[in-house]
Amino acid sequence: MSTAPTPAPARVLVLNSGSSSVKYQLLDMRGGERLAQGLVERIGEETSRLAHTPLLGGGSAPRERTGPIPDHAAALKAVAEELAADGLGLDSPELAAIGHRVVHGGLRFTEPTVIDDAVIAEIERLVPVAPLHNPANLLGIRTAMAMRPDLPQVAVFDTAFHTTMPESAARYAIDVETADAHRIRRYGFHGTSHAYVSRATARLLGKEPEEVNVIVLHLGNGASASAVRGGRCVDTSMGLTPLEGLVMGTRSGDVDPAVTFHLKRVAGMSADEIDVLLNQRSGLVGLCGDNDMREIQRRIEAGDERAALAFDIYVHRLKKYIGAYYAVLGRVDAVAFTAGVGENAAAVRAAAVAGLEELGLAVDAGLNAERSREPRLISPAYARVAVAVVPTDEELEIARQTFALTRGQVND
Ligand SMILES: Nc1ncnc2c1ncn2[C@@H]1O[C@H](COP(=O)(O)OP(=O)(O)O)[C@@H](O)[C@H]1O
Ligand SMILES: CC(=O)OP(=O)(O)O
Numbered sequence: 569m570s571t572a573p574t575p576a577p578a579r580v581l582v583l584n585s586g587s588s589s590v591k592y593q594l595l596d597m598r599g600g601e602r603l604a605q606g607l608v609e610r611i612g613e614e615t616s617r618l619a620h621t622p623l624l625g626g627g628s629a630p631r632e633r634t635g636p637i638p639d640h641a642a643a644l645k646a647v648a649e650e651l652a653a654d655g656l657g658l659d660s661p662e663l664a665a666i667g668h669r670v671v672h673g674g675l676r677f678t679e680p681t682v683i684d685d686a687v688i689a690e691i692e693r694l695v696p697v698a699p700l701h702n703p704a705n706l707l708g709i710r711t712a713m714a715m716r717p718d719l720p721q722v723a724v725f726d727t728a729f730h731t732t733m734p735e736s737a738a739r740y741a742i743d744v745e746t747a748d749a750h751r752i753r754r755y756g757f758h759g760t761s762h763a764y765v766s767r768a769t770a771r772l773l774g775k776e777p778e779e780v781n782v783i784v785l786h787l788g789n790g791a792s793a794s795a796v797r798g799g800r801c802v803d804t805s806m807g808l809t810p811l812e813g814l815v816m817g818t819r820s821g822d823v824d825p826a827v828t829f830h831l832k833r834v835a836g837m838s839a840d841e842i843d844v845l846l847n848q849r850s851g852l853v854g855l856c857g858d859n860d861m862r863e864i865q866r867r868i869e870a871g872d873e874r875a876a877l878a879f880d881i882y883v884h885r886l887k888k889y890i891g892a893y894y895a896v897l898g899r900v901d902a903v904a905f906t907a908g909v910g911e912n913a914a915a916v917r918a919a920a921v922a923g924l925e926e927l928g929l930a931v932d933a934g935l936n937a938e939r940s941r942e943p944r945l946i947s948p949a950y951a952r953v954a955v956a957v958v959p960t961d962e963e964l965e966i967a968r969q970t971f972a973l974t975r976g977q978v979n980d
């Protein structure tokens with residue numbers, strides 16, 4: 569009597585743990601199917617919320633839980649219960665690996681890496697340079713490892729894509745010995761998204777990644793720009809930490825570094841207080857009290873001047889980076905907008921590109937106003953440079969890299 573061979577497990581669970589949220593997806597890498605996805609937000613507050621969407625076999629209605637979820641361990645337990653209710657529990661023999669987004673990989677991690685004690689220790693060592701992110705990533709890793717100690721768990725680093733930057737872009741102009749002793753340099757973040765979106769933009773243009781130069785604008789809660797030449801990152805706006813560069817939801821982006829000594833000497837603030845000010849009480853929230861672009865747009869329509877100024881500061885900074893990366897690249901084939909703000913806020917896209925016709929950049933108002941989950945062009949046919957909206961999918965990219973590392977090659 570013959571028995572059919574059991575297929576090798578091919579499901580990957582991806583965890584993207586933020587400071588107060590966990591985004592997750594379960595994917596079947598053999599069929600390329602997404603089985604479930606969800607989000608736990610406001611972890612640690614009374615009003616935590618889990619939204620779970622089953623997608624298996626055409627999917628069914630999203631489920632929601634509200635009520636306190638005290639920490640990431642409890643969040644992951646709740647996620648495991650939701651998955652189990654769909655017959656997709658973490659104890660499933662079909663689960664091949666768990667992939668984790670890790671924000672700071674420092675100089676050591678340039679590739680996806682199977683997690684062991686030494687990897688955990690290094691991610692921990694990097695906490696001071698990613699204070700909002702690496703601690704949450706570690707909690708997700710530790711909880712998942714406790715649940716499935718037998719499974720390979722893979723870290724996919726935000727910094728990895730940016731390791732191709734030339735020294736001229738990666739080095740700050742500060743004393744070389746001091747910089748090297750403390751590993752101070754531009755690392756860059758959101759790399760999984762910049763890599764995915766720059767490739768998807770090339771595909772949208774009907775070209776290979778090697779053939780095109782792309783400026784990617786990842787505008788989420790955190791926001792960063794990158795200059796990608798022929799598929800390789802040559803510059804990016806975030807630096808030693810995810811604080812530098814664009815104006816973000818709660819982060820200032822670029823400021824004169826002397827602001828920090830000034831606040832210490834004149835306002836008597838400690839280093840920790842300045843850290844909290846610039847990372848959590850600045851950006852859009854610091855400028856107008858709201859960090860959600862939807863709310864800012866509603867306020868602008870109602871005639872709110874503080875919201876309008878916050879929007880203008882946000883867009884002014886964005887435009888400066890488009891110009892800077894245009895100059896870095898010399899020739900630009902496309903500017904791609906992605907992440908929550910980039911994919912949804914047509915007004916931000918229009919304002920960021922306004923007045924750049926001499927650079928070959930323009931946005932068609934009708935195309936810009938359309939809504940779609942597919943990558944699409946929003947520039948008029950006559951424009952020399954394509955302007956595109958390209959939804960990012962960090963979870964899919966993390967799943968691919970996790971599966972490739974643990975089970976062999978997957979096709980793009
Ligand atoms: N329809 C929309 N219009 C304008 N902005 C939006 C819209 N939907 C989401 N956003 C913005 O996207 C942000 C979240 O982006 P996202 O990429 O999900 O961030 P993160 O992954 O950093 O949590 C929200 O804070 C909000 O400002
Ligand atoms: C690195 C970073 O800023 O990530 P996020 O946008 O998820 O906060």
Ligand SMILES: [Mg+2]
Nearest residue numbers: 788789790907
């Ligand atoms: Mg994000």
